[in-house]
Amino acid sequence: MNQTIRVVLADDHFFVRDGIKSLLESEKNIVVVGEATDGLEALEIVTTTNPDLLIVDIRMPHHTGIEVVEKLRNLNNPVKIIVLSMHESEEYVLKSIKAGADGYLLKGSSKEEFLKALHSVANGGKYFTGDISSILINQLTSSATSLEPKPTLAEDLTITKREKEILTLLLSGKGNKEIAEALEISKRTAEVHRFNLMKKLKVKNLMELSNKATEYSLI
Numbered sequence: 594m595n596q597t598i599r600v601v602l603a604d605d606h607f608f609v610r611d612g613i614k615s616l617l618e619s620e621k622n623i624v625v626v627g628e629a630t631d632g633l634e635a636l637e638i639v640t641t642t643n644p645d646l647l648i649v650d651i652r653m654p655h656h657t658g659i660e661v662v663e664k665l666r667n668l669n670n671p672v673k674i675i676v677l678s679m680h681e682s683e684e685y686v687l688k689s690i691k692a693g694a695d696g697y698l699l700k701g702s703s704k705e706e707f708l709k710a711l712h713s714v715a716n717g718g719k720y721f722t723g724d725i726s727s728i729l730i731n732q733l734t735s736s737a738t739s740l741e742p743k744p745t746l747a748e749d750l751t752i753t754k755r756e757k758e759i760l761t762l763l764l765s766g767k768g769n770k771e772i773a774e775a776l777e778i779s780k781r782t783a784e785v786h787r788f789n790l791m792k793k794l795k796v797k798n799l800m801e802l803s804n805k806a807t808e809y810s811l812i
Contacts, residue, residue, distance in 0.1 A: 598715045601627040601642060603635035603661065604650040604677065609700070613648065613677075616704060623711070632656020636664060639672055646715050651678040651685060659685075659692050666693035673714045686721065691807065693800060696720040696766075713766060719799050720766045752790065752811060759786045760811060764803055 600617060602625055604610045610628055617623045627642045629635035633655040639647055647665075651658040658676050665672060675696035676689040689697050695714045698707065699722045710720040752760065755776075762772045773783040796802045805811070 596622065598623045598646060598711070599626045599642070599644040600624065600646045600648060600711075601629065601635070601638050601644045601672075602648050603629040603632070603638075603653065603658070604648075605630050605653045606650075609650070613707075616707065617711070620708065632658070632661045635661050639665060639670065640668075644672055646673045646675065646711065648675050648677055648711075651676050651680065651689070659688050659694075662689065662692040662694050673717075675710060675714055675720070681722070690803060693804075695800065698722050717799065718766055718768065719764065719803065752793065755786060756790045756793075757811065759783070759790055760802070760806060763787065763790075763799065764806060 600623060602610050602613055604613070607630075610630075614625050614628070617625055626644050627638040629638050631654045635647065635649055635653070636656070647661075649658040649661050653661075656664070658678075662674050662676065665674065673695045674693070675698055676685075676694045677698055677700055678685055679700050681699060686697050696710050696719060698710050698720070702710070702722055706722065710722070713720040758776060759772060762775055767775065769780050769783045769787065772778075772787070773780040776783070778786075791797070791802060794802065794805050796805055
């Protein structure tokens, strides 16, 4: 994909922002269109510049990163969002997912992983760093997300074992090719399973799929 990815950076530490900006702008198809030093400024810049992607620090003054995600989703803003954090904590990861984040990346991630995450999320996927993928798969429906009882799907909407495997891989950030390799099926078969799963659950994108998986305890 050669289309330029327009990014807004939100972090209250100048050296962190400057380092990320230098990393991103070393790539030909990425441009930083705005920088924010707190949550309020992040909301203002995103709504005025309409970027493709927001990279937001989880801890900032005047709204945390998670609060920024929640507010943008409540406004139905379509911007893709990666939460950046020093904390590999189940609580933070699950709160970010529940708020509507598309990715969660640790500040100690390598350049290669950072760029992989950015491109994955910008292209409509999800990305969660290393062990965080395991947290997502194993704890998505734990009491950390909600203390309320989970609703259940109608009997005619129960997903199959194969669809559950597809769902788990999708929510861990895998694409059709990677799913096909993991399950030893053809890419076309993986695409069909993905299409059928999203049609059955009446969702249009991975964000809706993630939310429904959480709501109905699907994995």
